[in-house]
Structure formats: C-alpha cells, structure tokens
Amino acid sequence: MKFDVGKALNAVDSIAVIGGIVFAVSQVLEIRKQTAIQADTLKQSQQIASADLVLKLRATLDNNKLAKLVADIQTHDHSYPLLSRSEGSKGGKWRDLDIEQYLSVFESIGYLVGDDLVISKMAFNEFSYDVEKTWCNADVQRVITDACKADKSTTRQTDPIYGQFENLARDYLTREGETCKDLDSQ
Numbered sequence: 001m002k003f004d005v006g007k008a009l010n011a012v013d014s015i016a017v018i019g020g021i022v023f024a025v026s027q028v029l030e031i032r033k034q035t036a037i038q039a040d041t042l043k044q045s046q047q048i049a050s051a052d053l054v055l056k057l058r059a060t061l062d063n064n065k066l067a068k069l070v071a072d073i074q075t076h077d078h079s080y081p082l083l084s085r086s087e088g089s090k091g092g093k094w095r096d097l098d099i100e101q102y103l104s105v106f107e108s109i110g111y112l113v114g115d116d117l118v119i120s121k122m123a124f125n126e127f128s129y130d131v132e133k134t135w136c137n138a139d140v141q142r143v144i145t146d147a148c149k150a151d152k153s154t155t156r157q158t159d160p161i162y163g164q165f166e167n168l169a170r171d172y173l174t175r176e177g178e179t180c181k182d183l184d185s186q
Contacts, residue, residue, distance in 0.1 A: 050118045054126050060105055061130065069094060069102055073133050073140075077184040082139040092139065099143045103162055106131055110164025128172040135169030136180030 061070060072082060072092065082092040082099060109127055112118040134140055144162045151161045160166075173179065 047119065050122060053112065053118055054122050057105060057109060058126055061102075061127075065098070066102055066105075069098060070130065073137055074130070078133075078136040078180045079138050082137060083142065094139075096143050096146065099140060100147065102134070103140070103143070103165055106134065106165040106168060107162055108164075110168045113168065114164060123168075124172060124175070127168075128176065131165070131168050132172050132176070132178065132180075133183055135165070135173070136183055 060066065069082070072080065072094070080092070081090060082094045084091045084093060084095060106127070109118070109123055109131075113120050113123050144166075147161045148156070153161075
C-alpha cells in the first residue's frame with residue numbers, strides 16, 4: 001500500500017474545515033449565551049430602576065405636607081371640600097397650588113407609565129388607590145378644570161394639563177371596575 005500525499009492533505013483539509021465549523025458554531029452559541037445574559041441583566045437593571053423610581057415617588061407623596069392632603073382625600077368621600085375657597089359652610093384648608101403640586105406627581109407617573117419607563121403593574125399596585133380617590137374628589141376636578149381653562153399653550157389639545165393623570169385614573173377605575181361612589185364606601 002502506497003501512501004497518497006494528496007489524499008492525506010484532502011483529509012487534513014476536511015478535518016480543518018469541520019473543526020473550523022465546530023469552532024464557529026461554538027462561538028455563535030457563546031455569543032448568544034452572553035447576549036441572553038446581558039439582556040437578562042439589562043431587564044433586571046430596568047426593573048430595579050423602576051422600583052427605585054416608584055419608591056421615590058411614593059416617598060414624595062408621603063412627605064409631611066402632601067401626607068396631610070393624602071389623608072384628607074383618602075379618609076373622606078368625593079365631595080369633601082379640600083379648597084379653602086370651596087362652597088358650603090366649611091371650606092378646606094388647601095390652596096389650588098397645593099393640589100396642583102400633588103397632581104404633578106401623578107402627572108409624572110402617568111408619563112412614566114405611558115412611556116414604559118416604570119413597570120405599569122408596579123405603578124398600579126403602588127398608586128391606584130391614591131390616583132382613583134384623588135381623581136374622584138370634586139375640588140380636585142375644579143382645580144383641573146380651572147387649570148385647563150387657564151392653559152393657553154399650543155399643546156393643550158394634544159397634551160392637556162393633567163391629561164396623563166386623567167388617563168391613569170380612568171384606566172385604574174376601569175381595571176378595578178369601580179366608580180367614584182364605590183370608592184366613597186371603602
């Protein structure tokens with residue numbers, strides 16, 4: 001039997017090609033694995049950032065000044081007077097500006113939820129009752145109506161003042177299958 005150098009070189013070439021293919025496939029699989037790990041890490045980072053932001057917004061609502069307003073809204077029915085200018089025998093102790101500052105937190109939450117910068121379920125779990133009770137208060141509705149009337153901006157039709165808050169409130173009430181009167185009895 002005679003050794004054929006050409007056949008041997010062809011065999012070595014074939015083995016090299018097969019080895020190269022196996023190596024390339026292993027590299028692609030490793031890249032996919034690393035990409036999946038990076039995607040999981042990114043998702044976890046986004047969830048942590050979302051939770052952190054939600055907790056910071058919750059802390060804003062729970063600060064001393066706003067906590068008293070929150071208590072007035074949550075412990076009374078929707079007709080409870082918040083504004084010092086409210087009609088009736090007894091007005092509330094809050095100014096329009098106080099309520100507007102409070103609403104601005106919910107407006108921000110609405111933008112964050114709408115742009116998927118916070119996890120919607122997390123925002124719902126943390127803020128739905130606050131948003132719903134606030135939306136239902138008659139004086140809050142007066143403040144919103146007055147602010148909308150005063151708004152002369154060019155975006156008032158496409159992005160009305162407190163529009164994100166309104167979207168959140170309507171969405172949350174619909175999800176819960178509740179009305180403002182239902183909330184009064186809670």
